[in-house]
Amino acid sequence: MRYKLTTDEVLILRDGRPFGDSGIFGGISLKWPYPQTIAGMVRTSVGLKQDECYFDQSDKREENLEKILSIGISKILPSAFLNNQWTPLMPVPADLVFTENENNEYLNVNPILYKSIEDSSGTDIKNRLWMIPSVDLRTKPAKEIPFFTHWIFFQKYLAGKLTSDTAFSFQDIGINLPIHDFRVHNAIDNNTYVTEESRLFSNNGFYMKSKSGSILIDLAIFFDVTNADVNISGDAYLGGERKRVVLTKSESEFVKIPDYFENKKFLKIILTTQGDFGGWCPEWLLPNFDAETIEWVNIPGTNFEIRLRSACVNGWEGVSGWDFAKKQPKSMKKLVRPGAVYLIEIKDVNQSSDIAKYLWGCNLFSKKNENNGYGQCIIGLAEVEETV
Template identity: 25%
Template sequence: MNQDYLIEALAPLVFRSGKPFGAQAGVDGAAFPLPSSLAGLLRTLYADQQKAEFSEDLRKIPVAGPLLARRDADGKTRPLAPRPADALYLKDGGLTRVVRLSPGPLPQDTGCDLREDLLPLRMTERLDGKPVPGPQFWPLDRLMEWGAGVTVEFRTLETEGLGALAAEERTHVALDDTTLASDDGRLFQTGGIDLAPCQEAGTWQQHDLVFLARTEIKLNSTLATFGGERRLSRLHGRATGGWPGHPGDLEAKILAAKGLRLSLATPAIFAEGHLPGWLDQKTLVGSPPACPALSLKLRAVAVERWLPVSGWDLAKHQPRAMRKAVAAGAVYWFELLNVPAPGFLDTLWLKPVSDHAQDRLDGFGLALPGAWNPIAHQ
């Protein structure tokens, strides 16, 4: 049975961005926690509370998350999701608009180096605007509306979404091993994310930011050190409006459209770069690991810059090799090749789609399904 948890940060949290770190590396900027960081936290707490030994069995505990959420003063949470890669912020005169990228054939007498069986992405409206920054996190319900083809206003995202995680930088000094005094000239900085209530428009907000998690193990509410430098967080049981569920009519809409849109809520790791390894690399046909009864054909992809993923191997006491992950927010469009049995959406909603079984257990590649009509985009 699934157990839902909420993680409340009691101090700015430090998570490595994955880039080289040293005297000349500069600031290791504030980074959103990787799914493996959350998995390590929950499995460690389980071992401590159950007085269990650290073994490979702990790695078999499935963990999903972290999802960012806004928590109001009454304790109710509203999940947030990364900005989808098929949404652009363009400045049109004095107005910023959210412009959709949609799969479709190229106009006549044009071409690109994309493989022929994948559709390119095109703006759904002609707009000579300038790209501008905007909210990095959308309310989950707005993301689902966007996936269903509904236009989302930029002002709405500014009000309900999140521009960026507040960052806190700290300067550190290296110590000489012999004298235990500061080593001249060896300064470095770390960046942390601050989830506490912030000041906007001259007033303090009545909400803070928390992380949502789901796993099969039962944990007691407790203090925990999440991330680096042993910064404290508090683990709570299920919160009001905790782990999000899918809309009740979404499965019927997917079957009616005969197409599927998957947006990544957490980074995914695939053997073939941005292409899932569970797809045949010649035909681009395959089935998601969590739903083998579903036959899909990949039609289009929207991805942004890859994300470095590394960590520390506790068993071998050495750093893990760096891998390239598809960043959260990437969007994949599929054509349905069969009619799956009722209830298939339960096996896809916020379930991992990464290639390797251990990456799926760690929560890499949680997917948010939506309906997509492939015939309308041919």
């Protein structure tokens, strides 16, 4: 089933960092919803559309729990309304470095090259098959870069058509952060219903529009539900603050895979949603850096053999949430940010196209979170300078 999420309200979403950290009160406000937040919204909507008391039926609790958790988010795709049409949006890849152009209206784009470790390299990595991301820069990275990239620009990146110091306007690359909203409120005394002196609290949120205000953003959601008759069109509520969003049925298609992956030795896996791997990489793909070689591994559920040769990971994000089964908050965990890049080598180059098709738009097989929309990825060509 496919739905489009839109809203004119300010969305207030927080991560799962513990209260009391330096400079943090009630968690850090998010700039964009996590996949599990969207999954929770969909499951809640499906349940309430069937029965207003769906989540309060003690005699059917276990049955309802099993049904509602079987609903899985298969794909998530944001898009922006540009030039009188909707165009898909993608995260900024971690292996692109942006520098400021002499003309302030432009950014220079510098793709990272993956190189073999040379004998003279100053590194403590024992495994000589691991490749080092490298970029030759003469200036500092740009202070402000897009929050999302346009699909047209992203296609050039996937096809390896970006060269060092290529200049693009900010608008041609993508869009900036959604409109930020910060409000300070007075606390109200429950007895007198008047403001209490020196008691303030703030809400920090965003609108699904770009800073310019002229670019609208929506979110296409693809999910599987056992009861095909359930129609969740209408109002829904997103996140712990239960901000109102609108869901409408959509004919949106996920971005289509290009046809240039035949007979490729190296490919790149790019995360388009957060990765929930328990570390910086899926455990099944993680190599042993103390070994002299990198072992081939099977993509789970297939006979395709690949191995990880390098990676560009752009940090982590904290997440918590509410555990419906245990009726308690979830413990915080760290997610890999969207845009992370994993360079893989294909054992049989004749299978490279089939591997690309298999991985395109799927998740990276984190079994415990396969239904929550985490680890969604697409595939691109890789620029490699291999000497080993």
